[in-house]
Amino acid sequence: MCGIACLVGNKRAPEECYNALEKLEYRGYDSAGMALLTKEGIVIHKKQGRVENLKDFAFNSSSNIVISHTRWATHGEPNEINAHPHISQNKELALVHNGIIENYKELKEKLKEKGVNPVSQTDSEIALEIIAEEEGTVLQKVKNALKKLKGSYAFAIIDKKTKSIIGVRKNSPLYVAKTTKGIMLASDIICFNSLADEYHLVQENEIIQISKGKLKIFDENLKQVSISFTKMMDVGHIADKMGFEYFMEKEIREIPAVIKRIVSNYQDKKIIKEVVPFFNDIEKIVLIGCGTAYHACMYGAKLLSSVLNIDCNAYIASEYKYSKPIISEKTLGIFVSQSGETADTLGCINLFKEKGAKTLAVTNVLHSAIVNMCDGKLPVFAGAEIGVASTKAYVAQILVLYLLSKHLENPDYELIEELTLADKSKQVIKIDKEIVELIKASSKVFYIGRGYDSISSLEGALKLKEIAYISAEGYPAGELKHGTIALIEKGTPVIVFATEKKLFEKTMSACEEVCSRGAKVIVVCAKDTKIRDEFYKIELPSCENEELESILSIIPLQLLAFEVSKGLGYNPDKPRNLAKSVTVE
Numbered sequence: 001m002c003g004i005a006c007l008v009g010n011k012r013a014p015e016e017c018y019n020a021l022e023k024l025e026y027r028g029y030d031s032a033g034m035a036l037l038t039k040e041g042i043v044i045h046k047k048q049g050r051v052e053n054l055k056d057f058a059f060n061s062s063s064n065i066v067i068s069h070t071r072w073a074t075h076g077e078p079n080e081i082n083a084h085p086h087i088s089q090n091k092e093l094a095l096v097h098n099g100i101i102e103n104y105k106e107l108k109e110k111l112k113e114k115g116v117n118p119v120s121q122t123d124s125e126i127a128l129e130i131i132a133e134e135e136g137t138v139l140q141k142v143k144n145a146l147k148k149l150k151g152s153y154a155f156a157i158i159d160k161k162t163k164s165i166i167g168v169r170k171n172s173p174l175y176v177a178k179t180t181k182g183i184m185l186a187s188d189i190i191c192f193n194s195l196a197d198e199y200h201l202v203q204e205n206e207i208i209q210i211s212k213g214k215l216k217i218f219d220e221n222l223k224q225v226s227i228s229f230t231k232m233m234d235v236g237h238i239a240d241k242m243g244f245e246y247f248m249e250k251e252i253r254e255i256p257a258v259i260k261r262i263v264s265n266y267q268d269k270k271i272i273k274e275v276v277p278f279f280n281d282i283e284k285i286v287l288i289g290c291g292t293a294y295h296a297c298m299y300g301a302k303l304l305s306s307v308l309n310i311d312c313n314a315y316i317a318s319e320y321k322y323s324k325p326i327i328s329e330k331t332l333g334i335f336v337s338q339s340g341e342t343a344d345t346l347g348c349i350n351l352f353k354e355k356g357a358k359t360l361a362v363t364n365v366l367h368s369a370i371v372n373m374c375d376g377k378l379p380v381f382a383g384a385e386i387g388v389a390s391t392k393a394y395v396a397q398i399l400v401l402y403l404l405s406k407h408l409e410n411p412d413y414e415l416i417e418e419l420t421l422a423d424k425s426k427q428v429i430k431i432d433k434e435i436v437e438l439i440k441a442s443s444k445v446f447y448i449g450r451g452y453d454s455i456s457s458l459e460g461a462l463k464l465k466e467i468a469y470i471s472a473e474g475y476p477a478g479e480l481k482h483g484t485i486a487l488i489e490k491g492t493p494v495i496v497f498a499t500e501k502k503l504f505e506k507t508m509s510a511c512e513e514v515c516s517r518g519a520k521v522i523v524v525c526a527k528d529t530k531i532r533d534e535f536y537k538i539e540l541p542s543c544e545n546e547e548l549e550s551i552l553s554i555i556p557l558q559l560l561a562f563e564v565s566k567g568l569g570y571n572p573d574k575p576r577n578l579a580k581s582v583t584v585e
């Protein structure tokens with residue numbers, strides 16, 4: 001889950017890498033560093049914390065050959081020693097890594113026996129020393145060392161001898177492009193935005209070598225092969241906060257525009273018609289994702305099973321992968337991922353492919369691995385989402401799954417109420433200050449609901465946990481009394497989603513149960529719904545179609561989490577211990 005940006009260009013390469021690295025901070029921000037090839041040899045500069053800590057160095061250094069890295073720590077605490085790049089003990093190679101070397105402990109022992117004592121706690125430094133100890137040219141060293149490494153990696157390596165950068169990858173993304181600044185290797189094509197017309201996704205059996213003005217690609221036998229480029233696509237103005245202090249607020253406030261875009265793009269049915277054949281002759285549907293995307297899967301599973309007469313179930317990718325799943329050619333896998341790069345989700349796609357099952361991606365990033373791997377795609381058109389907490393992308397995912405289910409239920413279904421959804425969503429981008437203060441002062445919060453509302457409860461709680469660091473539990477309202485209600489004390493806030501009309505009375509019973517144990521109840525429901533005077537109310541515009549009301553219901557809760565996080569003095573865009581894109585298992 002780290003970001004890699006490397007350049008062979010002119011003397012300003014450190015500055016250009018810095019600019020690229022800033023765009024990759026969504027992949028992790030525990031530490032940042034760069035290695036420069038200079039007349040004096042390889043120079044390393046690294047710092048704990050954000051990429052901005054490299055700015056002075058990058059803007060005051062010169063080198064044509066630079067590798068740089070922003071880290072999300074896996075092995076070894078996020079300090080300066082463990083920051084990348086690492087330099088080999090013979091000072092000939094420097095390396096940055098995204099991924100996990102699973103057999104690093106065993107390799108470390110072997111290195112120690114040979115007298116090589118790594119200075120960091122990382123698996124990445126071990127990989128570097130394994131490469132360094134191989135015989136031959138740098139290409140031969142890399143080729144032979146890769147056979148000894150288990151796990152996932154995107155490596156970029158400076159080789160002092162050949163004055164070149166080597167790039168290889170397995171289950172971690174790495175792209176290369178000839179840009180106006182030189183030849184660039186990076187974890188994401190956003191680094192090439194406005195600098196290149198085309199890019200190449202490094203293939204898993206390729207070794208890339210970049211030297212001054214030259215880009216060479218070798219196959220696994222080190223035979224040079226030709227390069228196929230893909231046209232660059234618009235990846236949005238990712239660095240622009242449009243006057244907002246935080247991306248997260250900007251992204252929540254973009255939701256009406258996102259809804260409008262989705263409804264208009266899906267209105268002509270072309271996108272959905274392309275995937276309709278995926279639903280022919282299947283026996284079950286499995287929806288897979290992680291975190292917020294998993295919640296979208298739950299939503300999708302419920303929607304699809306309500307219109308198709310087959311089993312539709314949602315699974316957490318990291319659980320599904322190791323659960324001996326039953327997949328046949330008649331199983332359809334739907335993979336939901338904002339980034340399209342989440343390692344656990346990608347791992348599951350491979351299982352489906354092995355069994356000859358059909359795969360469908362629901363994603364926001366169209367150049368991502370998920371789109372490359374799946375047989376079909378449903379784009380969610382949310383636009384670049386930078387805040388670590390997913391907001392507009394979640395709304396987009398569930399809306400797209402909703403539109404899919406409507407079409408599958410009735411191919412002639414005309415969007416009518418859906419056309420009003422964007423305007424209705426504008427009305428819910430607000431939150432009562434009193435509720436914000438109540439949550440800010442609480443050490444635990446419960447979110448409850450039934451049916452679709454129980455999924456919103458999970459998602460609302462996840463938002464609060466991840467950016468405000470308040471213990472929050474999302475729970476089905478009917479299940480509370482079977483144990484969890486023991487945690488309700490005087491003053492505990494309980495946020496109750498109540499958009500499902502047929503379940504309303506039952507949901508209200510849960511409100512009474514927690515209220516009589518001292519809870520402060522906040523009900524998320526349609527404006528005209530009657531609730532007790534002492535309950536707080538988060539009002540939603542009424543929708544005839546209650547699934548649409550439920551889609552709207554999460555928006556004020558996203559804003560609540562944002563306001564609480566900001567109010568407590570945290571940075572909602574960069575919550576601790578997290579990264580936007582989780583590219584390790």
Ligand code: M6R
Binds near residue numbers: 337338463466
């Ligand atoms: O890019 P993905 O949608 O695959 O990411 C999945 C999760 O890591 C992500 O939704 C995560 O849970 C968010 N930080 C939640 O806000």
